Amino acid sequence: MKRVVLVDDHALFRAGVRSELEGRVEIVGEAGTVDEAVALIERTKPDVVLLDVHMPDGGGVAVARRWGGRDDVRFLALSVSDAPEDVISVIRAGARGYVTKTIDAERLADAIERVAEGDAVFSPRLAGFVLDAFRGDARSDASDVDQLTPREQEVLRLIARGYLYKEVAHNLGISAKTVEAHVTSVLRKLQFTNRHELSRWAMEQGLD
Amino acid sequence: MSAPMATAADGIGVLDSKGRKLAGVCAGIARHFDVSAKVVRIAFVVLALAGGVGVALYGLCFVVMRSTTTEPAIGDPTEVLREAAASWREGLGAGVVAAAVVVAAGGGWSVLLPVAAGAGTAMVLWRSGLGITHRGRIGAALMVVGAVLVGSAAPRLGDLQSFAFAVIVLLAGSVLLFGPWWLGMARALTAERTARIRAQERAEVAAHLHDSVLQTLALIQRRADDPAEVAQLARRQERDLRAWLNADETAAADTLHGALVRAATEIEEGHGVEVEVVCVGDRPLDDDTAALGAAAREAILNAAKFAGAGRIDVYAEASAERAEVFVRDRGAGFDPAAVPADRRGVRESIVGRMARHGGRAEVRSQPGGGTEVELSL
Numbered sequence: 001m002k003r004v005v006l007v008d009d010h011a012l013f014r015a016g017v018r019s020e021l022e023g024r025v026e027i028v029g030e031a032g033t034v035d036e037a038v039a040l041i042e043r044t045k046p047d048v049v050l051l052d053v054h055m056p057d058g059g060g061v062a063v064a065r066r067w068g069g070r071d072d073v074r075f076l077a078l079s080v081s082d083a084p085e086d087v088i089s090v091i092r093a094g095a096r097g098y099v100t101k102t103i104d105a106e107r108l109a110d111a112i113e114r115v116a117e118g119d120a121v122f123s124p125r126l127a128g129f130v131l132d133a134f135r136g137d138a139r140s141d142a143s144d145v146d147q148l149t150p151r152e153q154e155v156l157r158l159i160a161r162g163y164l165y166k167e168v169a170h171n172l173g174i175s176a177k178t179v180e181a182h183v184t185s186v187l188r189k190l191q192f193t194n195r196h197e198l199s200r201w202a203m204e205q206g207l208d
Numbered sequence: 209m210s211a212p213m214a215t216a217a218d219g220i221g222v223l224d225s226k227g228r229k230l231a232g233v234c235a236g237i238a239r240h241f242d243v244s245a246k247v248v249r250i251a252f253v254v255l256a257l258a259g260g261v262g263v264a265l266y267g268l269c270f271v272v273m274r275s276t277t278t279e280p281a282i283g284d285p286t287e288v289l290r291e292a293a294a295s296w297r298e299g300l301g302a303g304v305v306a307a308a309v310v311v312a313a314g315g316g317w318s319v320l321l322p323v324a325a326g327a328g329t330a331m332v333l334w335r336s337g338l339g340i341t342h343r344g345r346i347g348a349a350l351m352v353v354g355a356v357l358v359g360s361a362a363p364r365l366g367d368l369q370s371f372a373f374a375v376i377v378l379l380a381g382s383v384l385l386f387g388p389w390w391l392g393m394a395r396a397l398t399a400e401r402t403a404r405i406r407a408q409e410r411a412e413v414a415a416h417l418h419d420s421v422l423q424t425l426a427l428i429q430r431r432a433d434d435p436a437e438v439a440q441l442a443r444r445q446e447r448d449l450r451a452w453l454n455a456d457e458t459a460a461a462d463t464l465h466g467a468l469v470r471a472a473t474e475i476e477e478g479h480g481v482e483v484e485v486v487c488v489g490d491r492p493l494d495d496d497t498a499a500l501g502a503a504a505r506e507a508i509l510n511a512a513k514f515a516g517a518g519r520i521d522v523y524a525e526a527s528a529e530r531a532e533v534f535v536r537d538r539g540a541g542f543d544p545a546a547v548p549a550d551r552r553g554v555r556e557s558i559v560g561r562m563a564r565h566g567g568r569a570e571v572r573s574q575p576g577g578g579t580e581v582e583l584s585l
Binding site: 082083102104124125128132135160163 | 443446450454482484486487488489518521523525534536580
């Protein structure tokens with residue numbers, strides 16, 4: 001079972017997630033503040049950290065940035081917000097996925113599994129954001145990370161339509177591993193692109 | 209003038225260090241009231257020559273005006289007056305001493321009064337805190353010099369002129385001293401109005417929360433034994449609150465996205481399923497897109513009624529040239545070939561409707577494998 005740390009300033013919500021994930025993953029600790037979270041991650045070295053985006057002292061963005069991608073600890077954002085700037089800022093801080101808190105237990109467990117394996121997790125909504133943000137022509141001096149390949153667009157479109165990875169693979173006649181590679185590549189572009197729509201959000205969050 | 213124009217509304221004037229000849233009083237006043245600095249200077253010179261009132265007034269202005277815009281103006285004159293009143297003894301003492309000096313020097317009554325008053329006022333100003341600054345000391349000294357000049361000039365002038373000078377000094381001094389206080393009052397009124405508007409906004413927020421969130425919470429408590437109903441209430445409230453917080457007008461918008469969100473909300477409430485709408489791009493509603501929206505609504509409704517799935521994904525992509533909607537569920541599925549002819553749902557309201565508007569509808573489904581309806585224009 002994957003070892004998971006819960007970071008959320010609402011104890012009630014942590015308790016809810018803990019009971020939902022019982023038997024699917026091993027919860028090795030909970031933290032309610034950024035400092036607590038960093039110390040806990042340092043101590044337990046979990047596979048995946050479930051990260052609340054909004055906390056009083058900087059939230060998931062602060063935790064992910066302070067951790068800085070050491071030791072193969074992966075971050076999955078779990079938030080009530082589905083505002084684009086929140087999604088983008090936490091992804092840019094290093095989270096490998098973003099799901100909303102209304103997700104059911106099975107999908108959440110699946111997302112944790114996937115993130116732990118080093119893949120990216122895109123909800124249909126996140127896929128929609130990304131397609132929207134990368135729409136239109138990039139500037140002429142744009143580099144590769146500023147645009148999506150046609151294949152990546154196809155993959156994202158299917159995810160936005162509610163397809164699971166294996167269904168995407170089946171539909172496009174490619175392997176599930178290839179789908180994962182495309183999604184990871186999109187995640188990387190999301191983190192490093194200078195596309196105006198995305199860098200603006202990141203700048204507002206003081207991330208650039 | 210390089211500094212930005214100030215207006216009288218900024219309260220008391222600011223010494224103009226850039227356009228100054230002496231301390232910047234004249235240039236500051238000129239800028240403050242938006243008149244020529246030359247005129248102000250001539251006025252001061254005339255006042256100074258005509259009995260020394262100008263010197264005293266210059267000192268007063270120098271004391272009262274701010275050196276920079278950031279320095280707070282003397283706020284409440286009652287405060288200054290209270291401080292001044294607290295040192296009336298020193299003022300009186302200084303006045304008496306000055307009077308004694310005048311008498312010793314052989315001066316008459318006409319000299320004695322202004323000099324004593326000037327010395328007394330200067331002492332009071334000094335004691336009221338102005339004396340601690342370099343500026344305050346110079347200003348107070350100028351006022352004493354002015355008072356002495358007035359005193360020595362008074363015998364040579366008629367009573368009328370003396371009276372006129374005193375009035376001018378008094379008026380100018382009052383305007384400079386009490387002007388900012390008066391403006392402060394006006395500003396306090398504005399602040400009060402802002403506070404009232406804020407309170408109104410707060411009341412509106414409270415009213416909204418009362419009508420929506422508190423109502424829902426009350427309902428949830430009463431329906432606690434019906435998990436499906438509770439989940440549905442919570443989800444509806446969530447959607448509502450989210451739209452309100454983000455000032456999200458999508459649901460009210462006359463666009464394809466808006467139509468899909470409205471259909472999703474309605475069907476969610478009616479059938480207790482979760483409908484997730486993701487839209488990339490958008491397009492205003494016309495005959496064709498309205499038909500697309502209606503067909504999509506029908507597809508969502510079918511999924512909600514027959515699929516038995518807890519969640520329906522709706523994905524739309526729209527641009528000026530094309531529009532597509534996908535409605536997907538992971539429910540029971542069916543064999544499209546085996547649909548009886550009397551099931552009007554799919555055939556008429558989806559396929560037929562799309563065809564009439566130059567579009568296309570495709571239904572992909574298999575028993576146990578869920579259903580996806582693809583609509584395109």
